[in-house]
Amino acid sequence: MSTLIKVTFSATSGEEVSGKAQIDRAQGIVTLPARFSISIDRARNAGERFEIVAHDNGYKYPLVHQDADRYALEAASRRRDGFWHQAWRAITEPHKDQRQQYGRFAHTLSAAAMIGLAGYLKSMPAWSLHAAWELFCFFLCGAVLFVVGAVLSKGD
Amino acid sequence: MFGVALLVLTGAISAFLLWADRNGRRVHKD
Numbered sequence: 001m002s003t004l005i006k007v008t009f010s011a012t013s014g015e016e017v018s019g020k021a022q023i024d025r026a027q028g029i030v031t032l033p034a035r036f037s038i039s040i041d042r043a044r045n046a047g048e049r050f051e052i053v054a055h056d057n058g059y060k061y062p063l064v065h066q067d068a069d070r071y072a073l074e075a076a077s078r079r080r081d082g083f084w085h086q087a088w089r090a091i092t093e094p095h096k097d098q099r100q101q102y103g104r105f106a107h108t109l110s111a112a113a114m115i116g117l118a119g120y121l122k123s124m125p126a127w128s129l130h131a132a133w134e135l136f137c138f139f140l141c142g143a144v145l146f147v148v149g150a151v152l153s154k155g156d
Numbered sequence: 157m158f159g160v161a162l163l164v165l166t167g168a169i170s171a172f173l174l175w176a177d178r179n180g181r182r183v184h185k186d
Contacts, residue, residue: 094180102173109169113162137159141166148170152177 007063009036011043011050021054028073030054030063037069103152106145113142 005023007030010016017039022031032040036052043050052063052071059078063071081089090098117138124131 091176092179093183094176095184096180099177099180102176106169106173109166113166134159134162137162141162144166144170148173152173 005030006055007032007036008053008055009039009050010053011039011048013043013046013048015039015043015048023054023073028075029066030071030073032069032071034069099152103149103154106149106152110142110145110149113138113145117142 003022003025004020006018007021008016008018017036019033019035021033021036023029024031032052040050040052054061054063054073056073059080061073061075061078064074066072094102117135120131120135120138
């Protein structure tokens, strides 16, 4: 088990600080580094509301102040995003890796269109305007999906 | 008809993927 845990500080001012903090897992005590304390003091002095959350094993734990820079994990209030919430966010707000996977999906569809084109070309009995139009559609689909896949695979 | 359906489907998939990509970049800034 790691002795470090990811912690996020968020304030109503819009300030957000993320980083690692030391955790004593036996007692459930997190010791925040100094830069968190600075943000907390600044929010307190400005009268802003704020929350400090620890992230562990997919769960979010609210941190409750104990003394100085020591905070307790509130295990009873831990929460985790449900499957449907995660699925919705994967579709509407994909992360970098997810966007790259979507790019690969577009390239797979592009390859399928090219294979479809070749299959159509070999199986058509004779050339006609209709056949040429459908071959053109296959090619256009492949080209468009290739470009879309390239944009999604940009990686930043 | 098949060709038009193929183009419409491709357009819909492309538009959706590009929209999701732009949304993801805007939200996560990663």
